[in-house]
Amino acid sequence: MEDKIRVLLTEEEVDAKIRALGEQISKDYEGKSVHLVCVLKGGVFFMCELAKRISVPVSMDFMSVSSYGNGTTSSGAVRIVKDLDEPLEGKNVLIVEDIIDSGNTLHYLVEILYKRKPESIKICTLLDKPQRRVADVHVDYVGFEIPDEFVVGYGLDYAQKYRNLPYIGVVEQ
Secondary structure (H helix, E strand, O other): OOEEEEEOOOHHHHHHHHHHHHHHHHHOOOOOOOOEEEEEEOOOHHHHHHOOOOOEEEEEEEEEEOOOOOOOOOOOOOOEOOOOOOOOOOOEEEEEEEEEOOOOOHHHHHHHOOOOOOOOEEEEEEOOOOOOOOOOOOEEEEEEOOOOOOEOOOOOOOOOOOOOOOEEEEEEO
């Protein structure tokens, strides 16, 4: 049986917001370079589109951190599945996330990455659910604040399905 998906944010809305984020990041890092750290798998769609819209020199790396499994709520236990390939020392790091809800994963990640001596660490997320926050995480760039609904599309999945949707939708059950 197919799930019914309600559109929350259209492809055009998402594209316009990513363009605006890229412009702001470009201004903030003017005269510098930025090292994007993508949190796989969901963040890859967002990071690729964001990188195209940043006008300062960009480098990229990827890491996979798990706190969900195949469920719809965070298990709370965070583990690194794939670590970064490049050192961070002296780099302006921008962690790129698809969505932040509890903040547990990012809180853990920022703690670990600061030990690698970057010049700076900032966080950029396409979607934010601040009402679900339990960990203290400062998010520097937010695309959209969304309601507490389980969303899919644009990299976000439900048991590995729906990542390829060009919009953000809500699975109706």
